[in-house]
Amino acid sequence: MKFLWPRPGQMPRLALLVVVALTAVGLTLTLPAMALPTLTTLFGGQLYYTGGDVTIDILDNNSVFNEILWLRSGSTVIDVANGSQVGSRVTLTKQELADLGIGLGDELQFGIHVQNTSQDFVLGPGSRNADGIDHAYVRSNHANVLVGFEDLFGGGDRDYNDTIFRFSGVTATAPHFALAATPDATHGVPEPAPAILLLTGIGLLGLAYRRR
Numbered sequence: 001m002k003f004l005w006p007r008p009g010q011m012p013r014l015a016l017l018v019v020v021a022l023t024a025v026g027l028t029l030t031l032p033a034m035a036l037p038t039l040t041t042l043f044g045g046q047l048y049y050t051g052g053d054v055t056i057d058i059l060d061n062n063s064v065f066n067e068i069l070w071l072r073s074g075s076t077v078i079d080v081a082n083g084s085q086v087g088s089r090v091t092l093t094k095q096e097l098a099d100l101g102i103g104l105g106d107e108l109q110f111g112i113h114v115q116n117t118s119q120d121f122v123l124g125p126g127s128r129n130a131d132g133i134d135h136a137y138v139r140s141n142h143a144n145v146l147v148g149f150e151d152l153f154g155g156g157d158r159d160y161n162d163t164i165f166r167f168s169g170v171t172a173t174a175p176h177f178a179l180a181a182t183p184d185a186t187h188g189v190p191e192p193a194p195a196i197l198l199l200t201g202i203g204l205l206g207l208a209y210r211r212r
Helices: 013-030 094-099 194-209
Strands: 040-043 046-049 054-061 067-073 076-082 089-092 107-114 119-122 136-140 145-149 163-168 170-173 177-181
Touching (some): 076 089, 136 170, 145 170
Antiparallel strands (some): 040 136, 040 177, 054 089, 054 163, 067 076, 136 145, 145 163
């Protein structure tokens, strides 16, 4: 005696589940992963020169003190920007940096001078500061780098937003630890090979027309 499987007009539950599962897997494989922006905040981070001009935008100032951003190269220190001039931009040209002896990949040793207290605080590990504390964070993504300073000796309230600058033409490293990080932009997952799709189709046809 012969039995048809499946019976005419009916689809077994197992076969239906298999079809749904394979469809879901196929959609997952063919859709590229969503790109996540890179956002890494580092206390005690450093800046390195990537070539060309370096621009510095003054984004915010929340301090009662007057702060001057400076750049050191060897024994030379130049004033770069006044932290109270929010919304302004300063450009250090490639030639100006070369004249300071700064080349591709060199560390850019920025810091602030607090005019009211005559104290200086620098980017990088806290060991560079008189109080042994990190006085700036470095927050980077693909486009630019944000730097926020804390201008009180001993760390103050440690909000690191007394003056916030945005740098381009630089990159950041992680000499200490990452406070918050998201992975680099994820890459799209390649679509399944045609052979895999063909085998999947054959399997579904076999389930639909199998006979006992």
